[in-house]
Amino acid sequence: MIDLVEPLLGGDRRALARLLTAVENEAAGIESALAALYPHTGHAWVIGLTGSPGSGKSSLVTALAKQYRAQGETVGIIAVDPTSPFTGGAILGDRIRMRDLSGDRGVFIRSMATRGSLGGLSRATRDAIRVLDAAGFDRVLVETVGAGQSEVDIVRAAYTTVVIEAPGMGDDVQAIKAGILEIADVLVVNKADRPGADNTVRGLRAMLEMGHPASREQLVRHHGQLIAVETPTRSGDERLWLPPVVRTVAIEDKGIEEVMQAIEAHRAFLNQDGRMTTLERQHIEIELHNRLREALMMRLLRTLPVASVESIVNQVQQRTLDPQGAVEQLLEIQATTVAK
Amino acid sequence: MIDLVEPLLGGDRRALARLLTAVENEAAGIESALAALYPHTGHAWVIGLTGSPGSGKSSLVTALAKQYRAQGETVGIIAVDPTSPFTGGAILGDRIRMRDLSGDRGVFIRSMATRGSLGGLSRATRDAIRVLDAAGFDRVLVETVGAGQSEVDIVRAAYTTVVIEAPGMGDDVQAIKAGILEIADVLVVNKADRPGADNTVRGLRAMLEMGHPASREQLVRHHGQLIAVETPTRSGDERLWLPPVVRTVAIEDKGIEEVMQAIEAHRAFLNQDGRMTTLERQHIEIELHNRLREALMMRLLRTLPVASVESIVNQVQQRTLDPQGAVEQLLEIQATTVAK
Numbered sequence: 001m002i003d004l005v006e007p008l009l010g011g012d013r014r015a016l017a018r019l020l021t022a023v024e025n026e027a028a029g030i031e032s033a034l035a036a037l038y039p040h041t042g043h044a045w046v047i048g049l050t051g052s053p054g055s056g057k058s059s060l061v062t063a064l065a066k067q068y069r070a071q072g073e074t075v076g077i078i079a080v081d082p083t084s085p086f087t088g089g090a091i092l093g094d095r096i097r098m099r100d101l102s103g104d105r106g107v108f109i110r111s112m113a114t115r116g117s118l119g120g121l122s123r124a125t126r127d128a129i130r131v132l133d134a135a136g137f138d139r140v141l142v143e144t145v146g147a148g149q150s151e152v153d154i155v156r157a158a159y160t161t162v163v164i165e166a167p168g169m170g171d172d173v174q175a176i177k178a179g180i181l182e183i184a185d186v187l188v189v190n191k192a193d194r195p196g197a198d199n200t201v202r203g204l205r206a207m208l209e210m211g212h213p214a215s216r217e218q219l220v221r222h223h224g225q226l227i228a229v230e231t232p233t234r235s236g237d238e239r240l241w242l243p244p245v246v247r248t249v250a251i252e253d254k255g256i257e258e259v260m261q262a263i264e265a266h267r268a269f270l271n272q273d274g275r276m277t278t279l280e281r282q283h284i285e286i287e288l289h290n291r292l293r294e295a296l297m298m299r300l301l302r303t304l305p306v307a308s309v310e311s312i313v314n315q316v317q318q319r320t321l322d323p324q325g326a327v328e329q330l331l332e333i334q335a336t337t338v339a340k
Numbered sequence: 341m342i343d344l345v346e347p348l349l350g351g352d353r354r355a356l357a358r359l360l361t362a363v364e365n366e367a368a369g370i371e372s373a374l375a376a377l378y379p380h381t382g383h384a385w386v387i388g389l390t391g392s393p394g395s396g397k398s399s400l401v402t403a404l405a406k407q408y409r410a411q412g413e414t415v416g417i418i419a420v421d422p423t424s425p426f427t428g429g430a431i432l433g434d435r436i437r438m439r440d441l442s443g444d445r446g447v448f449i450r451s452m453a454t455r456g457s458l459g460g461l462s463r464a465t466r467d468a469i470r471v472l473d474a475a476g477f478d479r480v481l482v483e484t485v486g487a488g489q490s491e492v493d494i495v496r497a498a499y500t501t502v503v504i505e506a507p508g509m510g511d512d513v514q515a516i517k518a519g520i521l522e523i524a525d526v527l528v529v530n531k532a533d534r535p536g537a538d539n540t541v542r543g544l545r546a547m548l549e550m551g552h553p554a555s556r557e558q559l560v561r562h563h564g565q566l567i568a569v570e571t572p573t574r575s576g577d578e579r580l581w582l583p584p585v586v587r588t589v590a591i592e593d594k595g596i597e598e599v600m601q602a603i604e605a606h607r608a609f610l611n612q613d614g615r616m617t618t619l620e621r622q623h624i625e626i627e628l629h630n631r632l633r634e635a636l637m638m639r640l641l642r643t644l645p646v647a648s649v650e651s652i653v654n655q656v657q658q659r660t661l662d663p664q665g666a667v668e669q670l671l672e673i674q675a676t677t678v679a680k
Contacts, residue, residue, distance in 0.1 A: 031664050034662060034664065035662040035664060035665055038662035038663070042659060277657075281653065281657055284653055284663070287663055288652075288653065288656070288666055288667060288670070289637075291663060291664065291667045292667055292670060292671070293636070293637050295671060296633070296636040296640060296671075297632070297633050297636065299671075300632060300636060312628075313621065313624055313625060313628065316624050317617075317624055319378060319379045319381065322374060322375040322378035322379075323378070323627055323628060323631060324371050324374065324631065325375055326628055327631045327632055327635055330628070331632070331635060331639075
């Protein structure tokens with residue numbers, strides 16, 4: 001795997017494809033390849049794009065990619081589907097819409113679907129971003145459906161997050177509930193030629209202004225989670241970014257430049273006052289935290305004899321042992337096993 | 341804290357209130373009290389109720405509680421709000437709607453809001469259920485707004501999950517996205533006297549029938565996660581339960597008996613063929629898994645010197661160390677520190 005790193009850095013598209021597949025399959029040797037390419041990351045501007053099904057997310061991604069290409073930038077696209085494996089058809093349809101981009105060596109598209117867990121998917125996405133970044137793409141667009149925790153995780157790997165809505169989907173209320181507004185740096189009302197677009201824009205603006213202090217506080221809290229598990233700490237810096245609301249008709253390439261301008265404005269905002277350094281640090285802390293949690297749990301499960309786990313679960317079910325007591329016993333068994 | 345257990349088991353309402361507060365505040369000594377009352381749990385039938393804001397969830401909970409009381413059963417209610425601390429007003433409103441129940445010693449209501457993390461809330465909810473169960477309540481109703489991961493966690497502590505919808509909220513599509521249908525054992529269309537109720541019922545039925553094999557498989561996969569982290573395993577048992585759709589007008593107490601019948605039918609279903617034993621075991625495995633992960637991470641954070649963490653995060657940010665390498669170094673530091 002490690003022998004693919006030099007070709008990747010040199011622009012070899014086959015090496016890129018093979019490394020992305022290895023990331024997805026968690027292939028042996030991928031960790032050392034990722035370690036070798038890590039020093040070459042940090043060039044790409046990573047943009048997360050999320051929104052409900054039907055909001056025209058893929059059309060917007062396609063239109064953005066075309067526009068970035070027109071101004072000479074290269075674009076890597078990761079389309080993430082964190083929902084059930086049963087939505088294969090929808091993914092295919094989306095990919096077909098992206099065919100405008102095929103044949104252009106300056107664009108590389110990769111779909112990633114859930115195999116195992118959300119945790120695994122968000123890790124694979126983060127690694128895939130790094131592979132595209134090291135391969136030299138100027139922009140990495142990460143597209144995901146808005147489905148709760150998953151897009152929040154993925155957003156934590158992006159620098160600018162674009163949330164896409166469409167008129168008349170009754171999304172406004174739902175969006176708040178799902179915490180989507182809290183993660184938006186740029187809001188796009190796509191299909192803005194449809195009836196109700198004005199209402200959607202007005203609704204989003206009102207909610208943004210109303211919810212601003214609160215949602216900012218939540219954002220800080222989210223990011224403030226850092227490496228200390230579940231102990232929200234307030235970060236001192238004030239975020240004063242109020243997400244702009246942009247109208248687009250992506251399939252007609254309307255409004256795309258405005259979206260790009262909004263993204264650039266946000267990038268400029270982050271590049272002031274050390275905000276980018278802080279954001280990057282928060283991303284790293286969150287990632288290390290997740291990886292540590294995973295590694296610790298894997299190590300525990302490797303150590304614990306299955307029979308002991310079985311017996312302890314049985315005791316809890318028979319109510320002769322309480323759950324916290326069970327946890328203490330399991331940790332004790334691990335300590336003893338390791339000491340041997 | 342432990343001295344409250346005997347009074348609790350004897351029906352003392354003050355001991356009950358104090359223990360619930362201790363659970364919420366993670367007060368010192370609460371673990372030993374929970375351990376002492378654990379053998380006295382397993383009597384209550386735990387019902388989870390979830391739905392979008394505006395679906396009339398609290399009214400339904402109130403109507404159900406009244407009806408259970410009318411047939412002589414005691415009812416404990418936990419109203420969980422996993423959304424931001426800024427929704428205090430809404431909670432208050434809901435609680436006011438429950439005033440019909442006040443003054444009845446056979447009912448006990450407790451609200452729980454997010455303080456720190458979702459993980460903490462789902463643990464506190466689970467413990468609160470046990471306190472009410474040990475106190476002898478026949479039914480424990482756990483009400484939560486449908487907001488993604490949170491209600492899935494909480495549902496994993498319930499035996500029967502009721503999902504509440506209302507006509508004309510555009511919820512049908514959103515519900516699927518949020519995976520809500522996948523967790524429903526009983527579906528209620530509340531406010532069924534409103535226009536569009538027939539459509540909502542039809543829509544839900546169609547989705548249930550269409551999505552049935554898929555959603556069941558997902559459910560098994562969810563539950564199949566068990567103690568082995570993030571490695572979904574298929575459980576062999578076939579779930580053949582198709583959630584009934586019940587119409588209610590909760591504020592007029594209409595349709596409530598039908599909901600109760602649906603819950604009883606589901607209870608009877610679980611009590612066949614060892615399904616209840618399997619479900620309880622899955623709940624225990626999930627809980628132990630979550631507690632272990634938390635305990636391991638807490639232990640790690642206690643062990644690691646802050647300066648080492650700082651230095652390693654810095655190296656990752658400067659790209660002189662890759663994330664996986666950082667994790668290995670941190671685990672190594674822990675091992676060395678513990679060995680000393």
